[in-house]
Amino acid sequence: MSIKVGDSIPAMTLVKATADGPAPVTTAELFGGRSVALFSVPGAFTPTCSARHLPGYVEHAETFLRNGVDEVVCLSVNDAFVMAAWGKSAHADGKVTMIADGNGDFSKALGLTFDGSAYGMGIRGQRFSMIVRDGKVAELNIEPPGAFGVSSAEHLLGQLA
Template structure:
C-alpha cells in the first residue's frame, strides 16, 4: 500500500555522487526540518525521465526555491554510478540531489514500486512527486502511466506551492 499524505517517510539510506565520491544520505539528513520536493523516475536516461520530467525540475529550480522549498531531489532505482552520470550529463549535478535507491528499499517501503520485468527493467519506482515537510508527506502526485510526467511534473508542483 502506498504512503499517504500526512504520513512520515520511513527511514532509508540513499547513495549520491558528490565531488568527493559517493556518500550515503539518510532520510533524516535530507528531510528533517526542511521543505523538500522529491520526485521519482522509473529510470535515469530513459526518454520521459530525461526529456520531460527532470528538465522541468531543473528549469524551475529557482522558482521552487523562491516558494520556500529548501531542497529538490530525484530518486530512482539505479546505482549511484548511473545517477551520477545522469546528473553530470543533464547539467543537474550540484543543483538537485540525484539519489540512488539501488536496491529499491525506499521505493518498496513507501509502496510505490512497480515490476517492469516485462520490459527488461526489473523492479522500478512509479513516477511521482511529493512535497515533504519535516519528513511528513504533505502532497503526493502519482502518475497513472510511467510514460507521462504531468501531475508529477515541476509545473504541477509549482501550482501546489
C-alpha cells in the first residue's frame, strides 16, 4: 500500500548531492518543520525526466518559494554522483535539491516503486509529486504507468493556490 495524504514521511536517511560530494540527510532534517515540494522520477537522464519533469521544477522553483514552499526536492533511485551531474546539466543548482534514493529504500517505504527490469532498470521509484508539510503528506499525485501530468510542476503549483 502506498503512502497517502495525512501520513507521516518515514524516518530514514537519504543522500543529498552537494558540490562537496554526497552528504547524508535524514527525512526529519529534510521535511521537519517546513513545507517541501517533492517530486520523484524513474531515472536521471531519462527522456521525459530530462526533457520535461526536472526542467519544469527548475523553471518554476521561484514560484514554489513565493507560494510558501521552503525547498523543491527531486528524488530518484540513482546514486548521488548521477543526481549531482544531472542537476548540474539541468541548471538545477540553487533551485532544486537533488536527492539520491540509491537502493530505492525510501521509495519502497513510501510504497511507490515499480519494476523496470524488463527495460534493464531494476526497481525504480514511480513518477509522483507531493507537498510535505512538517513531515506529513499534504498533497499526493501519483502518475499511472507511462504518464506525465499530475506530477508536473504546473499541476503541483495549482494545488498550492
